[in-house]
Amino acid sequence: MAIVGMAGSFPGAQNIGELWRLLVNKRQGLARGRESAEGCWWIPNARQDSEREFFSGVVADAYRFEADFFNYSDREAEWTDPQQRLLLQCAFAALESAGVVASATKPTPAGVFVGGEFPAYIANVRPYVESMGDYLQALIGNDKDFLATRVAHRLNLTGPAITVQTACSTSLVAVHQARQSLLLDECDIALAGGVSLQFPQEFGNVYEEGLIYSRDGTTRPFDADAAGTNITSAVGLLVLKRLEDAIADGDSVLAVLAGSAVNNDGADKVGFTAPSAGGQELVIRRALHSAGVRPEDIDFIEAHGTATPLGDAVEVAALRQVFGKVEGKRIALGSIKGNVGHCNRAAGAVGLIKAVLAMHNEVLPSTANHDRPSAQLGLEQGVLYVPTEPTPLPAAARTHRAGVSSFGFGGTNAHVIVEQFPKPPRRPRMDQVQLVTLSADRRDQIDTMAQQLAEYLAEHPETDLADVAYTRNLWRVRRQHVLPFVAKDCEELVQQLQQDSVFELHDEGRGEAGGVAFLFPGHGRRELAVGARLYSRYSVYRRHVDEGLSELDPETSGYCGPG
Incomplete structure (x- = not known):
């Protein structure tokens, strides 16, 4: 399966590009605050230490929602869980990144496989429920059952719409389910991932001795000072297509999802929430078999890596069982939880996004908050190691691959194999002026888009301007401001993007961009072959001119040709 698009919002990174910069710079995206359970109605009597500093993982602008664009009334938007709204916006962005324009009038054969967090927001709605109609509105707007179907309905997606819930492994299990659906031809495109929005976001995990939470909110995967994890907010979605379809459609393939597997620990562990080395080992072996590769074919493992003493020890033991006999190389081990915390239901998708970026950019990021490996894990020797600095993937005749793990409370485990996809040869650049448009419902959104595009182009100077124009003009929904x-x-x-544009168009309508019409009135100066440049450079223009000229005298049908 091809991964042809991604979108997300994470602590300290509002999009995929910002996340990559966070990773390669080994930064933590969490915000400093104080321990607090204020507003958390489910733990009103929790013991708190208001003097204890704590890092919380917050998604910026998580409560902002473009209700009009998604045809929500104000009341419906207010009664809907912010994480459902955030997921919907992320789904639109992910499809857009894959060149899929969701349309209210034209259905898209795309499946939706997603999961989400406990809907704590419903407590804000409950005091206003005064009738059965109110109750139904509150239920539909907050219950996790409606995560996938809400996205499918609002974006007119007609494949399977399935909400997946397996605790911490939710979003990676959703990716596995999406892959299976594509293999069964149930859909042509699959949207997979998850959302986990803590409410209120500023809630700091209240520390209690013996639980999984870190005392200061810092997550230190596989580190000597590891002492627990931090539950944070995030949303992450990936767009999948069958590889042959993606190649035929000319899609930009970020990486290949070569294999996946899901299982459960059963009773092979000390308790319901405890991990099982046997279950983890088996799911990794099954994923390798699904991808048709061997342990020695893997270069990097994006681990579950929660930084709990039990969790890290069990996971490394399982990995050693699978990869311990590999000779002649070492396999990098990492966990994005050091950068953004444990994103709970979205954690698996967030880890997969990191692995895709690593394969696509040919760089293995280091793990934030990891300074020296824990002696109890035995990582100083053996095949597994944790990079302390970003490491370029070595040039090799074979394909580079990564494995991604996600394990959930209750024992549902998921592992996927991601392969590097060869980048297509660069086409000769079209050395000519291009029109590039940005469109949004508010001017400040356009300013943000301009800034993001400028940053991307500055970091990727090899980008073809014609590709930018094509994508921005034809594969983005036209909104009110252009x-x-x-x-x-x-x-x-x-x-120009770093300055204000001289022109601005206002379009009160909204929808797909219209076609382009050429008018030749026959007035003004007459020049020989006035359309020759268009004819030679644009195949669509050339085809239509040829069709028109073919209806005329045959002697004139080659008028605009190169000769």
Whole structure:
């Protein structure tokens, strides 16, 4: 399966590009605060230490929602769990990143496989429930049962819409389910991942001795000072297609999902919430078999890596059983939880996004908050090691691969294998002026889009301006405000994006962009072959001109041709 699009929002990173910068710079995206359970109605009597500093993982602008764009009334939006709204917006962005424009008038054969967090927001709605109609509205707007179907309904997606709930492994299990659905031809595109929005977001996990939570909110995977994890907020979604379809459609393939597996520990552990080395070992072996690869074919493991003493020890033991006999190489081990905390239901998708970025950019990021390996894990020797600095993938004749793990309370385990996809050869650049448009419902959103595009182009100077124009003009929904830019290359476009555009168009309508019409009135100066440049450069223009000329005298049918 091809991974052709991704979107997400994470602590300290509002999009995929910002997440990658967070990873390669070995930064933590959490915000400093104080321990607090204020507003958390489910633990009103928890013992708190208001003087204890704590890092919390917050998604910026998580409560902001474009109700009009998604055809929500104000009341419906207010009564809907913010994590359901956040998931819907992320789903739209993920599809857009894959070149899929969701349309209210044209259904898309896409499946939705997602899961979410406990809907604590319903406590805010409950005091206003005065009738059975109110109760039904509160239920539909907050119950996790409606996560997938809400996305499918609002974006007109007609494949299977299934909400997956397996605790911490939810979103990676959702990816496995999406892959299975594509293999069975139940859909042509699959949207998979999860959302986990703590409510209120600023809630700091109240520390209690003996539980999984870190005292200061810092997660230190596989580190000598590891002492627990931190539950944070995030949303992460990936768009999958069958690889042959993606290649045929000319999609940008970020990586290949080569195999996946899901299982449960059963009773092979000390308790319901405890991990099982046997269960984890078996799911990894099954994923390798699903992908048709051997342990020595793996370069990197994005682990569950919660930084709890029991969790890390069990996970490393399972990995050693699978990879311990590999010779002639070492396998990197990491966990994104050091950067963004434990994103709970979204954790598996967030880890997979990191692995995809690593394969696509050919760099293995280091793990934040890891300084020296725990002596109890035995990582100083053997095949597994934790990189302390970003490491370029070595040039090799074979394909690089990564394994991604996610394990849930209750024992449902998931593991997937991700392969590097060869980047297509660069086409010759079209050395000509391009029109690039940005469109949004508010001007400040356009300013943000301009900043993000400028940052991307500055970091990727090899980008073809014609590709940027094609994507922005044809594969983005046209919204109320449109800001056009005209540039001859990416460098000039970046300069313009960092300034205010002279022109701004206002379109009160909303929907797919219309077609382009050429009008030749026959007035003004007459020049020979006035359309020759268009004819030679644009195949669509050339085809239509040829069709029109074919209806005329055959002697004129080659008028605009190169000769």
